[in-house]
Amino acid sequence: MTLKELSDLLGLSPTTVSRALNGYPEVSEATRKRVVAAAREHGYAPNTRARSLATGRAMAIGHVIPISAKHEMVNPVFADFIAGAGEVYSRNGYDMLLSVVPDDDEDAAYRSFLTKRNVDGIILHAPTLNDPRIPLLNTLGLPYVVHGRSSDTDAPYSWVDVNNKRAFQRATDFLLDLGHRRIALVNGLEHMDFAIRRRAGYEAALTARGIPPDPTLMYAGEMTEAQGHDLTRKLLARPDPPTALLVSSMITAIGVRRGIEELGLTMGRDVSLITHDDDLSYFRNGADIPVYTATRSSVRDAGRKAAEMLIDIMQGRDTPHHIMLEADLTLGLSTGPATRLAAGTG
Amino acid sequence: MTLKELSDLLGLSPTTVSRALNGYPEVSEATRKRVVAAAREHGYAPNTRARSLATGRAMAIGHVIPISAKHEMVNPVFADFIAGAGEVYSRNGYDMLLSVVPDDDEDAAYRSFLTKRNVDGIILHAPTLNDPRIPLLNTLGLPYVVHGRSSDTDAPYSWVDVNNKRAFQRATDFLLDLGHRRIALVNGLEHMDFAIRRRAGYEAALTARGIPPDPTLMYAGEMTEAQGHDLTRKLLARPDPPTALLVSSMITAIGVRRGIEELGLTMGRDVSLITHDDDLSYFRNGADIPVYTATRSSVRDAGRKAAEMLIDIMQGRDTPHHIMLEADLTLGLSTGPATRLAAGTG
DNA sequence: CCGCTTTTCCAAAGCGCTTTGAATATCCCA
């Protein structure tokens, strides 16, 4: 069913039917009712392609999902972020276009969004230090919002981010308060902006207490379960093992825990652990006390906020273009005073 | 840059330029070269919306991501499935359109794909017993492929699925061979088709050895970490605890393991565990012996296969429209003979 | 009842591409 068919059916011109459906004032309320009813009855909806050709707007928002070319790894937080964003898109009549590309030719994906004109805006994921995609998007001229920030970047851009530095500073402080002095950092890849900020928070907390950060206690890499495990085994095998670990991902934390328990140690007693928790639906803590003490911030909520911001920008609304989310520090069972392990080994 | 501008630039008609770029034979090789070079130089790519309006093909494939309205849960395997499918789409010039909707009005999303004509085909996720979406899609007339199957459905449809029944039958058999007799099944929601088939495999293996399936050992629910944990605690607190658990998801298995170890028991010695492993990138086992004995089948690979099948169908190629993937049974550290626990409790 | 404004509707152009049908240029061989 096309607009023409529907208008023939109603004995009206396509113009009138179009206006009636799009809520223009130049059509009487009576005919509008009639048109809307007929459209519903015959299941008419305008052909997206024709409409967006005529209007110049694609009514779609693009996401580029980079796949680590080396490790074929897909970031597990994407699913929840996209769930949040998608919710907002649906409510506002936008489609979500996903482009899955190896992370070494992401640029092409953005350019193609522009040349093919199939999206009106873009969400940029997983920004790195001085991310080259930001100047690229600025030259392309497509509205976009970054999920995260990019340190050392001059160019202006809109973003939604968690206060990663403060979160990890607070977490480290908390561990220090518990008496821990050797605290390991198990972080994401070091060119990732969130990892940089988390490290900054961690180092700031240590330095504030006069403890020089120990590079051998700091790890940066892919956040898989296996990495968490292997690394923990290595760290705890040292003559001077850390008494606490600060971890950047729930999935890595699970591996860390496995490593701890394989050694017959108990998390929260022998070794403390704080993890960042993106509040992924399938890892959500039950009603009782959380297993992991965590810096928690819902990535799904970030998705919603980023989507809303982007839509605002595309509609020219002059909203604040930065949203800083504060992570909760939620107390769980994985942390405890450092004394016991210190006593055990000392 | 539009086609017209490019053709003016070249002193050719839009027709010729279009044909040159689309590889039609009615254009001399010399001009084709010239056109292609100019297009590349000026960064010309046809406007998707105009092109698909003219051709009638959207060059996009739709996925509906249902969010459990009750639990706000997003299926963690989606990310990897989509990564696999997206890879194939990119290679073939298709876009991926995602529609995130609460799972109680999914139908509307499919209908809207049709009326808005913004996709050429659909991938159907997470089919249930006698899934109503299959007849719906058959009436809509859009090509589609189901990731999974739908038991008790008469209507024909194309699918890519894992042989869930055989996988769980083999896994159960393996546990039986190890001497286990009380084997718990921790399954997904019972209206999900994969859960039904896995249970069928589990029951078939038991029955074949004359062991009547015990309904109190069979659980069906959301596959979260917390559920796995809570359930395990309950099961192991029974006077007649199971000596082994067969679990439908890696994430649940992690919770199960937590439950086991909280009781001071050791997985693989005191309690055995086999899980289904979708080979998600961030849970991938390292090079050494896997932690979990598992029925393993890459969901990313399933995504690739489903995408290829759908594209074949859309192009009218008469390929086989069913692909049954066999899961590996990979031996890990989480399984062992039943004797010890039996000795301990008996 | 007339001339004016306001309301309501419509014809036609145009968005940027593909594709049909026709026109022109080129070729080959008698």
Place this chain on the structure above:
DNA sequence: TGGGATATTCAAAGCGCTTTGGAAAAGCGG
């Protein structure tokens, strides 16, 4: 050298919608 076949190119229509500019209908005060 001419005429038919073949290789190139092009003009124009059309995909289904929105939107400009205008026409017809209705309302209104004098």
